Amino acid sequence: MSSLFSVLGIACSGVDAMQTWLDAAGGNIANANDVVSPNQKTYADELTLLSPTGAPGQAGMGVQASVVLGPNSGVLAYAPNNPLANAQGDVKYPQVSTSHELVNLIQAQDAYQANTSVMQKAISAYRSGLTIGS
Amino acid sequence: MSSGVIGILQFAIDGITSQQSATANNIANEATPGYTATEVNFEQSLSQALGSSGTQLTQVSKSPYAGPAATNGNNVDIGSEMVNAEQETLHYQAVTESLNAQFRLIQGASGGSYQ
Numbered sequence: 001m002s003s004l005f006s007v008l009g010i011a012c013s014g015v016d017a018m019q020t021w022l023d024a025a026g027g028n029i030a031n032a033n034d035v036v037s038p039n040q041k042t043y044a045d046e047l048t049l050l051s052p053t054g055a056p057g058q059a060g061m062g063v064q065a066s067v068v069l070g071p072n073s074g075v076l077a078y079a080p081n082n083p084l085a086n087a088q089g090d091v092k093y094p095q096v097s098t099s100h101e102l103v104n105l106i107q108a109q110d111a112y113q114a115n116t117s118v119m120q121k122a123i124s125a126y127r128s129g130l131t132i133g134s
Numbered sequence: 135m136s137s138g139v140i141g142i143l144q145f146a147i148d149g150i151t152s153q154q155s156a157t158a159n160n161i162a163n164e165a166t167p168g169y170t171a172t173e174v175n176f177e178q179s180l181s182q183a184l185g186s187s188g189t190q191l192t193q194v195s196k197s198p199y200a201g202p203a204a205t206n207g208n209n210v211d212i213g214s215e216m217v218n219a220e221q222e223t224l225h226y227q228a229v230t231e232s233l234n235a236q237f238r239l240i241q242g243a244s245g246g247s248y249q
Contacts, residue, residue, distance in 0.1 A: 007154045018165075052166055059196070060155075063166055110212075111165050118161050121222075122158065125226040128226065132234060134234075
């Protein structure tokens with residue numbers, strides 16, 4: 001059921017997934033103020049979906065993250081001085097919730113740290129395991 | 135399960151390894167919506183195995199954690215999982231140390247040195 005040093009693989013999947021989440025949240029925050037003309041598509045919010053890996057009922061083998069794109073319809077804002085504004089003086093902003101993304105960043109950072117701490121603990125256990133019989 | 139102290143310690147190492155995998159998996163899924171934490175109770179399996187006289191293969195039992203779930207359906211208690219992870223590491227090291235002590239005894243008894 002478990003491969004050699006399986007905890008490291010599981011914690012590694014957690015670190016990878018959290019890295020994906022951090023990247024997505026970082027990208028969303030960086031693009032939160034991308035302004036386009038109302039007739040164009042805005043930056044699409046990157047949503048990270050986490051799901052456990054391994055068959056249901058079997059021993060879990062970690063977590064995986066997939067990124068799906070949110071709506072790119074955007075929200076209109078009145079900015080008549082903007083060179084991209086249309087005849088009504090509107091521009092379009094992406095539908096990124098900065099507060100939501102900041103919460104995501106904190107959650108992803110905490111989970112990342114939890115996984116690296118699991119790695120360190122696993123390494124010290126395995127190291128002592130390797131001394132058996134020596 | 136093989137008899138003798140070494141067999142018991144070996145079973146303990148296997149059980150702790152399972153526990154570590156379950157804990158690592160729970161921590162990796164700390165933020166996964168709808169995830170139910172798994173717990174491994176190997177101490178119970180070990181005492182059952184020690185109580186039974188047969189030589190049948192004993193397996194550690196896994197059960198879903200019954201704690202309260204958050205609004206996203208995830209019931210991983212990250213605090214207790216981190217404590218479990220630390221505890222399992224120390225437990226693993228203690229069992230390894232005991233195994234080494236057993237092997238030193240055998241080594242001594244078979245003409246080697248006890249160190």
